Amino acid sequence: MALVLVLCMTSLWSIAQAVKIQTYNVGLINHIDNYKIRKRNIIRELKSGDYDVMCLQEMHYGSDLTLLKKKLDKSVYVYHPSLYQETMLWGSINAPPCHNAPLTTLDVLYNCAFLANDLAALAKCVTERDLMTESQGCITCLLVSGWDVSRCFNYIAREAINIPGLVLLSKRKIDTMKTVEFEPGVKQISKRAYIEAEIEGVGTVFCSHSTSNSNIEYYEPFLQDVYSSLAEQNLNDSRKLTDAANLSDKPVILGDLNTGPVIPAFNVSAEFEDSYNHFLSEGFSSPYVTMVQKCTFCSLNPLVKNWETNEVLDHVLIRNHTVLSAKRLFVQNIPRKNYPMSDHYGVEVEIGN
Structure with missing residues (x-):
């Protein structure tokens, strides 16, 4: 009887300490169709979302951030890089x-x-x-x-810009936070960075959007002498993330990392696989890849254009955490529409600390 009681108490304690960590590339850019309709639904979903920590990517407009903050409950902490505002x-x-x-x-x-x-x-x-x-x-x-x-x-809107497009939401106390550019001081077509935050009951969280495989040809004009390919730049992003994470006992790296393995059973192709293998070599695991394996950037998503393969680009990478579950999020179409909220699907990993 005593053993049963102990097991029940242990199980209840695990549930009480469960932390839901999510990542979602919301794609709030005008290249992706139906921007305004998708924005309304994304913010509505985030307002009612069941998460403890959420890393968002591709939310660049200050007006979108203002609307998000207005709609979210005051208990949700919202952190993003300093906005660029001309005067x-x-x-x-x-x-x-x-x-x-x-x-x-x-x-x-x-x-x-x-x-x-x-x-x-x-x-x-x-x-x-x-x-x-x-x-x-x-x-x-x-x-x-x-x-x-x-x-x-537009001199009426006078928009502010979140240059890396990152936003970190947390329902748990954030002790410290900062934004780190992958290429500080270098002007880029696609400026990349990560948010580092110490979150109570979770550990050190790194919310990132790494270099993407946009083209075969390398396109950054001021980094031509540094990188020969986008794959090389993505790998360097990954190394910078793990170098920073190695200073923490309980790191979590999450976001659209633009890297993933081949998964033949689910018709998933590899993307910048050297970067994914680097994370594994540093002791990180992707519970989503292990437990779910379905694409997060999928050719059959109506919002994905000119792309024929399926990849797992979005991850919650953990080290020294207990995994409780993993799942894919935001797959359903918007009500009365034939497309979902973004060209990416989200990922959730639930851990027990």
């Missing part, structure tokens, strides 16, 4: 991200916008037109706005 009239009034760009830039951008789905061609277009001389906030706005580049010059 005018001696700093007294906010200005749009490309306020300092020449007036001729807007016309040039419409020519480059035709190349929005080909980052190598887009990078060549903007470099030839000296647009890389603009601020990082302006460059990021131009990249994520696609056909709606006028948003970067």
